[in-house]
Amino acid sequence: MTKILVTVKRIPDPDENLKFANGGLDLSSVKWVPNAFDEYAVETALRLAEDVGSKKTKHAEIIVLSICPAKQRQHMTQFLAMGGDRGVIVDANDADYDTAAIAKMIAKVAQDEGVDMVITGKLSQDNEGNQVGQRVAALLGWPQACFAAEVDWDQGSNSLKVAREVDDGVETKQVPLPALVTVDLRVVLPTSVRNGINPADHKFTDGPRLASLRGITMAKRKKVKTVTPADLGVESAGGEKTTTINKPAARAAGQMVGSVEELVEKLATEAKVL
């Protein structure tokens, strides 16, 4: 059966305030949530694998991969509850590794598992690197299609047709499998993912699916393999270092102006924008 590897990451809840300490972020008390683009990646894989006419038939096995401390794996459970078949955890603090090292670990897992597709979010919302997918494709020597808004799996020719969100519109390209896809927001619209089996006009529920209660109770019975970076041949955390993280400067108070003339005067002389 076709195997799809989906990479997922936990990030500090973007809706909550972050604490700063000692030139960095204090993550000791943050609430960890799954990266939204990774939810879209899992949803994409599920839609590719699913046969909407027969819930028992699946067209791919979905392996969920996360690099995180093995004990902080609630996001992994959630993705298995959504429908992932099994998990792989690389037991490490992902923040200690640069994107080159992270990409090496992912590529090695993809090789070891013998997967046909790797699907990742286009970026993680915390540091917005947008590098991992591309690096993994390069390491594997696979074609890549980044920022996917639509994915069409042609099982006959064993290829993917991917509509990509690019600056001047949507570019469609066809990539033979094995391949790597990074997904953008619109991939979770109701008709964005097609696998050639489901009716072309089938509408999925908008957005990434919620984990069903049965999925949640079943998730703990699914297999999750734990490995270390060293098991994957990654000994070094990489050369990239974060020197400091500073809080953005607080916004200065505004000024009340008395007249249009005064406003124009201040825009010209103080703000120097005119």
Add this chain to the structure above:
Amino acid sequence: MFNPTISEEQSQLLETARKFAVERIIPVAHEYDETEKFPTELFREAWELGLMNVELPEAYGGLGLSTLDGCLIAEELGYGCAGIETSIMCNHLGALPLMVGGSEEQKDKWLGRLSEDFEFISYACSEPDAGSDVAGMKAKLTKKEGGGWILNGQKRWITNASHAGIYTGFATIDPALKHKGITAFVVDRNAKGVSVGKKEKKLGQRASDTADVLFEDVEIPDEQILGEPGKGFYIAMEVFDKSRPMIGACAAGLIRRCLDESCKYALERKTFGVPIGNHQAIQMILADMAISYEASRLMYMKAAWEVDAGKKRTLTSSLAKCFSADAAVKAATDAVQVFGGYGYTREYPVEKLYRDAKLLQIYEGTSQVQRMVIARGLLRGA
């Protein structure tokens, strides 16, 4: 020991319920309230997610979650819309007479249908002249020669009645026997002589369907009688003991919604040059809401825990249901007050909370009946 901490698995179950409430229910709740239409597709989604038959035992294809799990989920759904919560959780109430009084064969046949397909089961207990006074019901089961029964009667205010495929209900085999004549039964919607009457137009909880169910010479074979004839009253009382904590949970959700909406508005709306949240008069209201939320939550959790632990729970169930329903009406009244003139308009969410809350004091035993139950329990023990 009663322990109000939420496990990791519970918090994941709740995450689904919470997202369903916020992403699916809240955006459409206003529309279904206005139109009084029944959101069938939304309920189908709830069924697919497993939010609908949470306590159905695993043996019949359910998840076999606890009453506490069910109540925690009900709170989240009640936060979204009490009417939609009522219709989703109605399947639990409808299935309870089978779970409490049904034989293995009966459970297998009827409960299995709920997990196999998206289907509603309604609880047909109240009558035009007998709501909270269960023993005063007039629906009649007449014994047939050679076995089986003939059912005649009219049931009123039956949740999901127009859409249900199965009804569990109660009728008397002899009105003179009062509560000792009450008998529980289960019947298919398509049985000859079963029909649904007019749909009620309600003050609140208008996404939920409420209608009459009519039984005219309906054949009830012996294998559709739950428990022994004449023992139905005890089934009904046990059902209420187990279902009432869930009303408390829905009320807690509604109170939390009042609190969230009111706090948000108190920071937005300005009077006398400051946000109204700066006025002590508003602060007192918000604090009272928070107090009633916390108390309601702990009370339904304790009652649910007693159900799960198999303890005698009539008192705690009634305490939780009565307190939370009254507190929800108070909180919703106050939420409208915080919003002032805007709160009284249908542009803002709180007038719906006010209308929805009122039903909590009425269904599954009015607040007055709960107090009777509580007082009788106290005096019996004195």
